[in-house]
Amino acid sequence: AQKITQTQPGMFVQEKEAVTLDCTYDTSDPSYGLFWYKQPSSGEMIFLIYQGSYDQQNATEGRYSLNFQKARKSANLVISASQLGDSAMYFCAMNPNNYGQNFVFGPGTRLSVLP
Amino acid sequence: KAGVTQTPRYLIKTRGQQVTLSCSPISGHRSVSWYQQTPGQGLQFLFEYFSETQRNKGNFPGRFSGRQFSNSRSEMNVSTLELGDSALYLCASSPQTGGLWGALKANYGYTFGSGTRLTVV
Numbered sequence: 001a002q003k004i005t006q007t008q009p010g011m012f013v014q015e016k017e018a019v020t021l022d023c024t025y026d027t028s029d030p031s032y033g034l035f036w037y038k039q040p041s042s043g044e045m046i047f048l049i050y051q052g053s054y055d056q057q058n059a060t061e062g063r064y065s066l067n068f069q070k071a072r073k074s075a076n077l078v079i080s081a082s083q084l085g086d087s088a089m090y091f092c093a094m095n096p097n098n099y100g101q102n103f104v105f106g107p108g109t110r111l112s113v114l115p
Numbered sequence: 116k117a118g119v120t121q122t123p124r125y126l127i128k129t130r131g132q133q134v135t136l137s138c139s140p141i142s143g144h145r146s147v148s149w150y151q152q153t154p155g156q157g158l159q160f161l162f163e164y165f166s167e168t169q170r171n172k173g174n175f176p177g178r179f180s181g182r183q184f185s186n187s188r189s190e191m192n193v194s195t196l197e198l199g200d201s202a203l204y205l206c207a208s209s210p211q212t213g214g215l216w217g218a219l220k221a222n223y224g225y226t227f228g229s230g231t232r233l234t235v236v
Contacts, residue, residue, distance in 0.1 A: 046227075
């Protein structure tokens with residue numbers, strides 16, 4: 001069965017510094033997609049970044065980059081130049097077969113950005 | 116463009132009752148998925164509908180059901196509510212089309228609504 005592990009329940013980072021949120025995954029499917037979502041207190045899930053299993057390069061979206069290490073089955077999110085508005089829950093997710101939408105989510109990491 | 120709309124935003128029901136939640140996807144999106152989020156179990160996939168057919172199903176009891184209409188709007192129903200059904204229910208839509216490019220487009224286009232917070236008392 002597919003599984004996502006996020007070992008950091010909570011993280012603190014100083015404003016303007018970079019932070020890495022850890023994510024490891026387990027799947028036997030050769031084709032899959034990895035995602036990071038941000039969930040502020042309002043509850044809405046906000047898409048941050050996507051990495052396909054066959055992508056050769058690490059994905060980047062503005063201040064977000066995904067450190068994809070396929071052999072280690074890890075997909076860590078790096079946020080550069082943290083902002084106060086980055087304080088939220090962050091979820092790592094996997095779409096196991098890359099077709100259709102039946103995501104598996106990790107337990108999440110609560111990030112707090114300190115002024 | 117309008118996002119994914121979920122109604123109602125908040126709901127309070129009594130144990131044993133049934134409830135219907137609604138999700139209107141982004142215009143042109145044909146896939147709608149539902150998720151349950153609780154503090155204890157986290158985010159769990161319920162089911163996905165595509166072109167009015169259930170395409171994927173999570174591991175939930177038969178009390179949880181859904182459907183999709185020809186305009187891609189979706190509803191989920193929970194019968195015989197239990198206290199443990201109290202949760203944030205999120206739906207998401209995507210512009211899934213065929214082929215590899217369609218799948219990539221679907222992944223980038225996967226958009227969540229703000230959720231319906233259901234409280235069972």
